[in-house]
Amino acid sequence: MHRSQLEYILAVEQLKNFGKAAEACFVTQSTLSAMVAKFEYQTGIILFNRKTRPISVTAQGREVLKSLKSINREFQILDERINEIKEYEEGKLSIACIPTVASSLYPLILNKISQEHAKVEFTIHELTTKEIEVEIINGTIDVGIVSIPLKNKELIEYPLYFEDFLLYDCADKMKLSSYRVSDIDLDRLWLMEEGHCMRNQVGKICELRQQKKINGNLIYNCGTIHTLIKMVQMNEGVTLLPRLATVNNSHLDNKCIHPLSEPVPTRQIGLITHKNFIKRRMLQFLMSAINGAISTYIPDRLSQDFVVQPFD
Numbered sequence: 082m083h084r085s086q087l088e089y090i091l092a093v094e095q096l097k098n099f100g101k102a103a104e105a106c107f108v109t110q111s112t113l114s115a116m117v118a119k120f121e122y123q124t125g126i127i128l129f130n131r132k133t134r135p136i137s138v139t140a141q142g143r144e145v146l147k148s149l150k151s152i153n154r155e156f157q158i159l160d161e162r163i164n165e166i167k168e169y170e171e172g173k174l175s176i177a178c179i180p181t182v183a184s185s186l187y188p189l190i191l192n193k194i195s196q197e198h199a200k201v202e203f204t205i206h207e208l209t210t211k212e213i214e215v216e217i218i219n220g221t222i223d224v225g226i227v228s229i230p231l232k233n234k235e236l237i238e239y240p241l242y243f244e245d246f247l248l249y250d251c252a253d254k255m256k257l258s259s260y261r262v263s264d265i266d267l268d269r270l271w272l273m274e275e276g277h278c279m280r281n282q283v284g285k286i287c288e289l290r291q292q293k294k295i296n297g298n299l300i301y302n303c304g305t306i307h308t309l310i311k312m313v314q315m316n317e318g319v320t321l322l323p324r325l326a327t328v329n330n331s332h333l334d335n336k337c338i339h340p341l342s343e344p345v346p347t348r349q350i351g352l353i354t355h356k357n358f359i360k361r362r363m364l365q366f367l368m369s370a371i372n373g374a375i376s377t378y379i380p381d382r383l384s385q386d387f388v389v390q391p392f393d
Contacts, residue, residue, distance in 0.1 A: 086120055087153055089113045090128060094146055095221060097135035150220055154357060157220075161359045171200035174363045177216060178226040182350060183207045184306050185325035186226065189374035190367075198366060217355050224358075224367065229351040239352040239364070241371055242379050246321040246346040248339040251314050261342045269318045271309055307332060323348065328378045 085106075092102035093113070103110040121127050128142035138146060164172060178186065187205065195203055208216065210231070216222035218235050229238045248260050252269065306326050310333060313320050327338055352368060 082120065082123075083116075084156060086116045087149055087156070089116050090120060090146070090149060091153060093117060093129060093136065094138060095219075097137070099131075099136070154220055154355075158357065158359045165362070172360065172363070173202045173204065173223075174360060174367075175204040175206070175221070175223045176226065176367070177206040177208045177213045177222045177224070179210055179213070179228065180207050180305055181323055181326065182226055182228075185323075185328060185330075186371065186375070190370045193374070194367065194370050197370075198363075201363065213353070217353065220355070223354065223360060224364065225353040226350065226371075227353055228348045229353070230349070231353065233353075235356055236353045237356050237358065239354075239368060240349060241351050241368065242375055243347050243349050244323050244325060244379060246341065246348070247324055247327055248319065248341055249310070249313060249322050249327075249333070249337055250319040250339060251334065251337050252317045252319065259342050260339050262346060265321075266319055269316075271313050271316075271318045271320045321346065324380075325375065325378060 089102065089106055089108070092105050093099060096102045096105060099114050099117075100110050103113040106113060117128065124145070126141045126145055127139050128145060130137045130139055160172065191203075191205065194201075206216075206222065208222075208225075210225075210227045213222060213225035213227055214231065214233055214236065217225055226241075229240065231238065248265070250260075252266075306322070309320060310322075310330075312318065314334070322338075327333055352364065352371075354364065358364070
């Protein structure tokens, strides 16, 4: 089996389309289709059901693909070890970040890492925590930036920093001199939509799980920090925002941002990789870039004393 053959098969499995897979692999569709068909003929196992739209994996194909993904991971490990021996700093690194971190962290680090590591090809994504876990285990994402701990035995966690939550209250009323979590008006509280770790965390802080109704009949779920802020402002609502999301954010009214009294609700942000991940040098410079970028904005007094876990 040729390595290119392996790459073609995995591309079809990921994209569920021969044409898109061929484009991603920089070959003609006829070449890719012929190589996949050759593997199926040699093994006597049909990997893909070509009659479905999109293309689906057969039951026997799923079992074969598990082994092919393991082989592909070993090839990736070999590539990295060769680069280490040659002392090359080149290759590819795919990074996925949860949206509640990406919007504030990516602008702080992406230019720096791309300029300082010009021979590394970076692919950047914004995904939910669960999506990142699945993609890392499948081998399509190298590194995730998420709220930890996740306690997934297939993954390794690398703690980065603690980040506190700030109150964002847009009501036109007398402001308190000091806010506690218990002071939050739950009737005006807005949360992210389900699937975002910040919703789970904020919900834990307030012991609340509910959809938001506008005018009593329109249910609205916010999918991004930007949308959440806009809806809070329009409806004189209240929410909790991670500190980095408030840094240099032109969408916020700074007069509405308030720190919370101790114990301050805090989350821990970290990197996650597959347990067999080997791009150690790339991981180290990414960690260094993140820690250097956020050091100005995150208070060093924060600790795990009141960390809100990302999931139930």
